[in-house]
Amino acid sequence: FRVEFTKVAADPSIVNLGQGLPDISPPSYVKEELANVAAVDRLNQYTRGFGHPSLVKALSQVYERVCGRKIDPLTDILVTVGGYGSLFSTIQALIEEGDEVIIIEPFYDCYEPMVKMAGAKPVFIPLRNKNDGNCASSADWVLDPGELAKKFNSKTKAIILNTPHNPIGKVFTREELQVIADLCIKHDTLCISDEVYEWLVYKGKKHIKIATLPGMWERTITIGSAGKTYSVTGWKLGWSIGPQNLIKHLQVVHQNTLYTCPTPLQEALARAFWIDYKRMDDPDCYFYSLSRELESKRDRMAQLLREVGLKPVIPDGGYFMIADVSTLNVDLSDVDGNQPYDYKFVKWMIKSKKLSAIPLSAFCGPETKGQFEKYIRFCFIKVNVLETINMGSMVKKGSCQKTTWWLVFF
């Protein structure tokens, strides 16, 4: 779906709240470090394949602190082309024909095709909304432990966990992670933990790494992303962290797929990490300040969505928010196709309201589309849109269209 909606959203007359693309600026020191690096000649040539030495060193320091355990920069870390590249390397390294992989719905859409491409069978389990009231929170969406247990069998090679979760924004609690961990240990299953939004956790919530639970380090690959950490999605740098006996296989995939990641970006990222590593006790550390900045945008977006009659699900983490659009009862008979409700709604919204978002059924397996088709996903790491709406301004070019959309519903 993403390629389809991205094309539409490349139209500048449409306000794009669909794709997860920040339009806030990365912190200035991140950009400065890249500019500094550009001036160093030798940094324009190949670096170490599995990760630029200064970067893996910085990552090991940051994550040693977070995880409370020793992490060897050379054997326990692989630098990849984005979190996406880490998912690919992990799945290619450890998953094959005959395997089953548990995927929690709704899921970041690449999990399914990547698992299939590795020849394995995706086994879906949905998060279920236990509270349909007006104050919906991402915490209301939970796995049924009995249902989850039934999905595990002797063929289950891995479960893919995504916390903070895209698209719902759920931050799995320690208890919830323990349920998953217990099953992984019982069935000797791996855990692929996509934690790219690890720093985007809002007040009152804490991101917990499943790899830190007893018995989990040796069976977990934890994935992180520079794009999400520093608002530089266009740098496409990510990493996989885990025990040597698993990471070594990811390294084999890496050496047979793209061999090295770009040097200047890795060096600049390493320098940015050192700056923030040194202030991890300070609230101004970017790892904490970004989530504070985004929390107000989250709240503003929720307010706006309510004002137009949608029912947002307030996320505890990440920079996406889903909203129930069925309450609007829009007439979609004009929109073509035998498609789920949310696809039709988004198409209608793009065409008539010049606003784009992503239909939630894009993030589900075939069986559950009915469950999720009344929701669409908005991205709120957008400074321009929200500030324009904030000011209620009709002065800027294009703002008229945005304000008009909101006025339609008043």
Next chain:
Amino acid sequence: MSRPVQARRLEGVDKNIWVEFVKLAATYSTVNLGQGFPDFPPPDFLKEAFTRALSGEKHMLHQYTRAFGHPPLVKILAQLFGKLLGRELDPMTNVMVTVGAYQALFCCFQAFVDEGDEVIIIEPFFDCYEPMVKMAGGTPVFIPLRPQSVEAANADWQLDPAELASKFSERTKAIVLNSPNNPLGKVFSREELELIADLCVKHDALCISDEVYEWLVYDGKEHVRIASLRGMWDRTVSIGSAGKTFSVTGWKVGWTVGPNRLLQHLRTMHQNSVYHCATAAQEVVAQGFQREFERYGKPDSYFVQLPKEMQQKRDQLVQSLVAVGMKPIIPEGTYFLVADISEFKSDVPDVPNSDEPYDSRFAKWMVKNKGLAAIPLSAFYCGPHKNNYNSFIRFCFAKEEATLKAADDILQKWKLEKTTP
């Protein structure tokens, strides 16, 4: 777990010569002529473009761009390669950007090769072709380039046409062509390419054409693009590299050019593996290409100047090697040359029944004891053939004056040690 945790596709592809030799060079070498990267700076115009791009307020430079290639880059690539191939190219469907040529190769093998398929690989070959074919479930079929005479001093090693024809079967999915060839430095002639093309057409096979050294061609030789030969456009994916074109191997920007019927599958593979490539480098490479397109064929074109400089460096290294008794094979292209080190064998005694090919042991000894890093030619042969040409090592001459001089000093000193009783 009773069975291995890793997937079966990793079987037989875990060894990698570079991991070992790069480490050795980093530990021991004072002069590194091993791994293929320039130790001189990228051209000024590119560095300036990079600095300019970063100092501007274009913060979209730091966010995702179009997954299949940043629009300014695919546009200029379509323009330039359209001109070179003599056909109109659509930037959106005939060009795809990758994370270096390496990832382009990976996408090709994954997209086109299945279990049961055979892929013809010409030896000596850039070492990743073999594990990539295997990881895709395919079977590599090897055919050697052979020197035309015992004393052949140039890289014009040749394929035997009948032998080549015998390697094609109904299971042949593709042939991998690398011209100019790494490690040998051979530049395939039009006639040789026509031979390959005829067989591809006859057997309906694809051609994966690795042309990363397309601009590094010497002595007035011509780099002929196989995709421009009759019957070939529709069955060829041509691969290029900004790293080699603009001396920025660390930027990892590569591309594929080909017909939509083939590129559509590369796009599928790409969107399920890395999806996007980094934006900033693509923007700057696009500007570099724009500049070169405007100066194409002119004396101040980097594509004209770089091969001129490289040719001089080639000749300098050749001279150094000849002077000490190593016998270089003069390359027609790339920035590598292979030299016969038989005269120096006495320094590294042969170990009969050793698992390791002689040249590999020699290269390791040389870097540890002489501080000079180079790569054994056996690295570029499949397992069973590693001992066919085991007294050759590969040197990279994309190095500054000072580096080549330092290499010369080491070699001279070494020669002196051998002749002085």
